[in-house]
Amino acid sequence: MKTAFVTGASAGFGKAICRALIADNYRVIGGARRADKLAELKRELGEHFIALPLDVTDAASLDAACESIRDASLHIDLLVNNAGLALGIDRAQSADAKNWERMIATNVTGLAMVTHKLLPAMVEANNGLIINIGSIAGTYPYPGGNVYGASKAFVKQFSLNLRADLAGTKVRVSNIEPGLCSGTEFSLVRLAGDQDAVNALYRDVEAIRPEDLANTVVWIAGQPPHVNINSVEIMPVAQSYAALNIARNL
Template sequence: MTSTRRRTVVTGASSGIGAATVRRLRADGWDVVAAARRGDRLEELAAETGAEPFVVDITSDEDVAALVAHVRATGGLDAVVNNAGGALGQDKVEDADLEQWRAMFEVNVLGTLRVTKGLLPLLRERGEGDVLVVTSTAAHGAYPGGAGYTGAKHAERQLATTLRWEVVGEPIRVIEIAPGAVATEEFSLVRFAGDAERAAKVYEGYQPLVAEDVADAIAWTLSRPAHVNVDLLVVRPRAQANNTTIARTGV
């Protein structure tokens, strides 16, 4: 890290990886705009960490425009952490719920696009900056029942990769963090529509990552010297070899 305080926006900051990232970056000395839909949770996080809460739905053009205007008016930006996203269902392609697919593409792909497109000019105004996208190992492989989520995450990955190629020569870094199995309070619970028993089975018999593991990876990549770009960092539990192979040994 440089001696100058840096400022970032973290989306999906009200829980899980997003909240852990806000805590970690604040501990590292960053000024953080914690952005998410749930204002009550953001207020609690702000009281705990000193982060600045901003309520935003990244599927809304108007909300994202308001976020951009706010950030520009209150000090500019050095980095954006595109963390907001999520999975819905685990149906076979032939049984796919089209509304769930639309929702996943809206938040994972178009939401990331809205935020990145809106905030990129602020990074340029600063003279240099970082666009970090939290995808998933789902962005790098398929698995049965996962086509909606893996499709959305593959698209999000290509957004990041293409942007990196398009801004080459500018002092802009584009970083992708692709976590494997991460046990957070909501990811699998949301995916399985509140079925706590089914959600818990995802993490049975092995030690999954926790949100702080991913926040640590995010903080490390952002703290590299300005000439160093971590294009892609895949972070998995030791027990997970790929999207469908997990050693459930009880350890």
């Protein structure tokens, strides 16, 4: 049985990914900060799910999690770097610096450090797959995207540079870049708990769902060992591209 490690496992994309991988006959280690949510998932998914307390922004927490994995003699075949968040939609000139710091700590530093911890064992075994969860925000700029978009651009380029570094090994790297997605806490967190604003964002729109992302993870993981899916960009049919903004002198 292959073993997957999923960060940000307690809700949204992470929870759906854990469910899909369990259904695909993986043993899944789910790492997240909220122990109560992990316990609920453990009760649902059973013996093939291992709940692991983890804060990717805390070096001591990450060290303890990796030590637990080593102590259990588990080789990670699949790492899904899912933990991430967006905070605020303010323009850069009025954004809260603490929000910027937290997004960088989670989306950039946390993702990089989890990878740094687990990648050497994959290379030593000459086997493994890393799937990073990026965003279309890493490609398409928009007002209020600032540091969140920049953090996902990091994920895109980090994924590609990992591929360059891993040339000559059988370790694979993919980046999934979702667009508008409902059924998660993402927008509620980003909009500081403003449920009315969240409802307005998704009103009359059939967005993609966490299950769509989870199915994509399983599809990538199911490709033959000689196939690397560099990136997958996923949008709902309802979402497309906006015209470039023009500021007029009035």
